[in-house]
Amino acid sequence: MPVAEANPREAGEAALARAAWDEAREHLERAVAAEEDSAAAWEALGWAAWWQGDTERSFAGRERAFRCYRQAGDSCSAARVAIWLANDAVDFRGEYAVAAGWLERAKSLLSGHPNCAEQGWLLFFDGYHGLKLRGDVELAIERGREVAALGGELGIVDLEALGLAVEGDALVTEGEIEDGMRRLDAAGALAAGEDFEDQMIAPGLTQCLLISACEKAGDFGRVVQWCEAMRAIGEELNGRHVVGVCRSAYGNVLTARGEWPAAETELTDALGALEATRPGLAPAGLVRLGELRMRQGRPAEARELFERAGTDPLAATGLGALALAEGDALEAAEIAERVLRRPAGPLDRLPALELLARARRQLGEEAAARAALSRLEGIVAGRRTPYLSGRSRLISGELAREFGQPEEARRLLEDAVDLFAESSAPYEAALARLGLAGVLAQLGRTDAAEREAIAARDSFAKLGATADAARAETLAREPAQSEPAGAGDAAALNELTPREQEVLKLVAQGMSDAAIAEQLVLSPHTVHRHVANIRTKLRLPSRAAAVAYAAREGLI
Numbered sequence: 001m002p003v004a005e006a007n008p009r010e011a012g013e014a015a016l017a018r019a020a021w022d023e024a025r026e027h028l029e030r031a032v033a034a035e036e037d038s039a040a041a042w043e044a045l046g047w048a049a050w051w052q053g054d055t056e057r058s059f060a061g062r063e064r065a066f067r068c069y070r071q072a073g074d075s076c077s078a079a080r081v082a083i084w085l086a087n088d089a090v091d092f093r094g095e096y097a098v099a100a101g102w103l104e105r106a107k108s109l110l111s112g113h114p115n116c117a118e119q120g121w122l123l124f125f126d127g128y129h130g131l132k133l134r135g136d137v138e139l140a141i142e143r144g145r146e147v148a149a150l151g152g153e154l155g156i157v158d159l160e161a162l163g164l165a166v167e168g169d170a171l172v173t174e175g176e177i178e179d180g181m182r183r184l185d186a187a188g189a190l191a192a193g194e195d196f197e198d199q200m201i202a203p204g205l206t207q208c209l210l211i212s213a214c215e216k217a218g219d220f221g222r223v224v225q226w227c228e229a230m231r232a233i234g235e236e237l238n239g240r241h242v243v244g245v246c247r248s249a250y251g252n253v254l255t256a257r258g259e260w261p262a263a264e265t266e267l268t269d270a271l272g273a274l275e276a277t278r279p280g281l282a283p284a285g286l287v288r289l290g291e292l293r294m295r296q297g298r299p300a301e302a303r304e305l306f307e308r309a310g311t312d313p314l315a316a317t318g319l320g321a322l323a324l325a326e327g328d329a330l331e332a333a334e335i336a337e338r339v340l341r342r343p344a345g346p347l348d349r350l351p352a353l354e355l356l357a358r359a360r361r362q363l364g365e366e367a368a369a370r371a372a373l374s375r376l377e378g379i380v381a382g383r384r385t386p387y388l389s390g391r392s393r394l395i396s397g398e399l400a401r402e403f404g405q406p407e408e409a410r411r412l413l414e415d416a417v418d419l420f421a422e423s424s425a426p427y428e429a430a431l432a433r434l435g436l437a438g439v440l441a442q443l444g445r446t447d448a449a450e451r452e453a454i455a456a457r458d459s460f461a462k463l464g465a466t467a468d469a470a471r472a473e474t475l476a477r478e479p480a481q482s483e484p485a486g487a488g489d490a491a492a493l494n495e496l497t498p499r500e501q502e503v504l505k506l507v508a509q510g511m512s513d514a515a516i517a518e519q520l521v522l523s524p525h526t527v528h529r530h531v532a533n534i535r536t537k538l539r540l541p542s543r544a545a546a547v548a549y550a551a552r553e554g555l556i
Contacts, residue, residue, distance in 0.1 A: 218387025
């Protein structure tokens with residue numbers, strides 16, 4: 001009789017070591033049928049089902065293993081299973097309270113066993129979940145250092161690499177990019193040059209943290225390298241769902257680099273894998289695909305994806321960006337402020353701060369817009385990468401243009417174009433060019449404005465950003481219309497309703513939408529709609545242009 005039939009548990013464990021998940025499952029199902037109280041067989045079965053993406057059987061196997069280990073008095077093994085049940089409660093089901101309960105059980109079981117591998121894994125997941133779920137950067141840094149130190153003490157490379165990686169990711173999230181990247185490079189060197197005790201889980205987790213940090217810092221070259229390594233791990237282990245989160249991060253990088261067809265493939269494949277087997281991790285994929293849809297000019301699809309992502313902060317920011325694009329700046333500002341009230345690391349706050357600055361700009365609230373910009377610049381200052389610096393310059397340039405500083409806007413937007421080009425971010429570079437074209441038209445430099453608008457149009461068209469390409473085409477054809485269409489012509493003013501003319505006079509006096517609403521006893525939404533109508537009818541690019549127009553027409 002074959003050995004596999006005589007000892008199905010050993011045969012199953014051997015198949016697990018070869019990443020033969022189906023074969024392992026078959027052997028281990030026979031093992032637990034023959035030995036109902038075999039904790040090792042139930043634990044191995046839980047792993048086989050985990051790799052197959054079978055949620056219910058994985059939980060059942062691990063819960064049974066936990067009980068068997070407890071009955072046998074094996075506290076360390078019981079704690080090990082509890083730690084993975086905690087992680088799976090998040091990944092499979094999004095059950096954060098259940099996860100916290102399992103971690104507390106593991107802590108209790110390990111209270112008398114401080115120097116063991118399970119203690120290191122407990123510390124790692126405590127820091128990892130603190131960072132990813134609650135934005136607790138300080139906890140992640142502390143736990144990362146503890147894990148790396150324990151790994152060194154015990155000679156466990158897995159823990160050393162994971163500790164360095166979670167600390168590095170947390171430092172980058174905090175904005176300490178240089179220090180964080182040093183930790184991450186050290187973790188990567190361990191992952192590449194040392195033998196892990198667990199060749200399946202620890203390398204993937206280490207590289208996922210590397211990818212996450214590099215994505216946030218805008219270090220796209222590093223991300224590409226690590227994602228290729230991560231893809232190789234996924235193919236070798238026949239576990240596409242395991243790299244789903246990393247693939248969605250890679251897809252987001254491909255979106256930023258302008259490789260949209262490849263991004264589409266990565267994001268849709270990653271999302272399909274996550275929704276099928278790891279629904280608790282799916283929001284990241286939904287958000288990233290939604291951001292691609294926004295750039296493609298497909299707002300309805302983007303909205304559906306953001307709404308499916310639930311309470312994810314980036315999903316809320318995406319919905320705010322859609323509101324802003326639809327002319328509801330007040331809703332966009334309120335969404336941004338709500339997101340910013342949540343705990344998060346500095347770099348994680350950048351998208352909401354960008355949204356808030358733009359929304360307050362559209363509302364004509366210069367002080368509030370510049371306050372948001374100041375917070376954004378405070379995060380970027382001293383932690384500069386070309387990509388982050390470009391984002392800061394772009395917002396600064398948009399505000400300078402809106403509030404009557406065209407020369408300053410020109411310089412800032414020129415810098416943004418150069419920085420985005422340096423960081424291989426063609427969509428953002430085209431946005432900066434389009435803004436620059438509008439500023440140059442404002443300054444009367446129509447030939448230069450036309451050149452920038454054409455360059456922006458061609459970039460948008462190459463990417464597949466059809467709506468943005470159409471905007472750029474309009475400006476390329478008639479850059480002079482960036483200025484008031486009816487300059488010196490009373491006919492343009494007559495297009496406005498009496499209420500719109502009244503609002504325009506108050507705008508020209510420097511009043512914000514909120515102040516105008518209070519004076520005219522209107523809602524801020526109504527005032528904002530009037531201002532949007534005024535700018536559309538008169539083809540005004542900014543609030544400053546509205547003031548200049550009102551002055552020429554004798555309204556102030």
